[in-house]
Amino acid sequence: MVTLQLASCTSDAWIEQARQHIDLILLDHANCEKKAAGNALSLLFRYPAHDRLVEALSPLAREELQHFERVHRHLQRLGIPVKPLSAAPYASRLNQQLRRSEPEHLLDALLLAAIIEARSHERLGLLALHAPDPELQQFYRWLTAAEERHVQLYLDLALAHFPTDQVQERLNTLLQVETEILSTLHPEPRVHS
Numbered sequence: 001m002v003t004l005q006l007a008s009c010t011s012d013a014w015i016e017q018a019r020q021h022i023d024l025i026l027l028d029h030a031n032c033e034k035k036a037a038g039n040a041l042s043l044l045f046r047y048p049a050h051d052r053l054v055e056a057l058s059p060l061a062r063e064e065l066q067h068f069e070r071v072h073r074h075l076q077r078l079g080i081p082v083k084p085l086s087a088a089p090y091a092s093r094l095n096q097q098l099r100r101s102e103p104e105h106l107l108d109a110l111l112l113a114a115i116i117e118a119r120s121h122e123r124l125g126l127l128a129l130h131a132p133d134p135e136l137q138q139f140y141r142w143l144t145a146a147e148e149r150h151v152q153l154y155l156d157l158a159l160a161h162f163p164t165d166q167v168q169e170r171l172n173t174l175l176q177v178e179t180e181i182l183s184t185l186h187p188e189p190r191v192h193s
């Protein structure tokens with residue numbers, strides 16, 4: 001049985017940063033939901049013959065866009081002007097771990113997606129406790145359940161296509177990399193910073 005346990009917990013410093021800059025967190029969160037939908041769509045384009053993957057990721061892409069729409073409504077409700085935001089180095093540094101050749105690329109893509117969902121689940125859970133607005137807290141409570149489901153969805157897809165030992169070994173390596181990336185707090189608060 002393979003479960004995904006992040007190698008580190010988010011620091012209090014990030015929570016404080018997020019509380020003080022909830023506008024930036026929400027703007028970045030809107031981008032994260034679009035990226036989650038986009039990532040599912042690119043996997044659909046890259047692996048059109050993997051039936052199980054297609055059946056799982058097409059509904060996932062739609063669900064992530066629904067999350068985006070809800071974040072967007074909170075931005076409007078709170079009067080936060082939408083503006084372009086630079087991304088934290090998190091995703092680009094994780095993507096450096098993607099091996100180019102198949103089938104390793106598929107394994108890495110599924111495991112990295114699972115790890116990003118797991119970190120989202122952890123951080124949105126913290127926002128459910130600490131966001132400075134009761135409606136946002138409620139929204140994040142609702143959202144954490146979905147992101148937890150997505151962790152398992154990506155992990156199950158990896159286990160459907162690869163031997164358990166191989167999944168576990170690669171997962172451990174990527175979890176260490178993810179923790180290393182987050183070990184220094186990024187000066188600009190983001191969902192994954």
Ligand SMILES: [Fe+2]
Pocket residue numbers: 033036063064067146147
């Ligand atoms: Fe989402």
Ligand SMILES: [Fe+2]
Pocket residue numbers: 036064117146147150
């Ligand atoms: Fe998700």
